[in-house]
Amino acid sequence: MSSTPGTTPSSSAWATGGTMFAGVLMLVVGIFGIFEGIAGIAEDEVYTRVGNYTFEFDLTAWGWIHLIVGILVVVTGAAILKGAKAGRIAGIVLAALSVIAHFMWLPYQPLWSIIAIGIGVFVIWALCNDVPDTEAARTRP
Secondary structure: OOOOOOOOOOOOHHHHHHHHHHHHHHHHHHHHHHHHHHHHHOOOOOOOOOOOOOOOOOHHHHHHHHHHHHHHHHHHHHHHHHOOHHHHHHHHHHHHHHHHHHHHOOOOOHHHHHHHHHHHHHHHHHHHHOOOHHHHHHHOO
């Protein structure tokens, strides 16, 4: 099996480019999460409930959740862009938490929540499929 320079059989150009894109997406989604959190904490009239939902929290509690997760996602996105292995692992965990939080956030912002869930799934895929050069070098014969 031939591979392009810089890739290994377990790493593809899609996954490598996807990791860089995942880091950028995490920065952007984290910043949006910070803004969502600030709006929720301020108890603005920005959010209205679309319907009844099983997972009901106070809007201020949701604001703090989004603010804290947003800050962590921004820091993790920056670590991914720097190439830190711990950043990739934290990125997978935080993307999964973000997907769960946005699922529970559906009654307040349905369209954005669905988009954020899709972004989170892509980030998880990209971070799980890309093998960093140091790990790839160890697995080569």
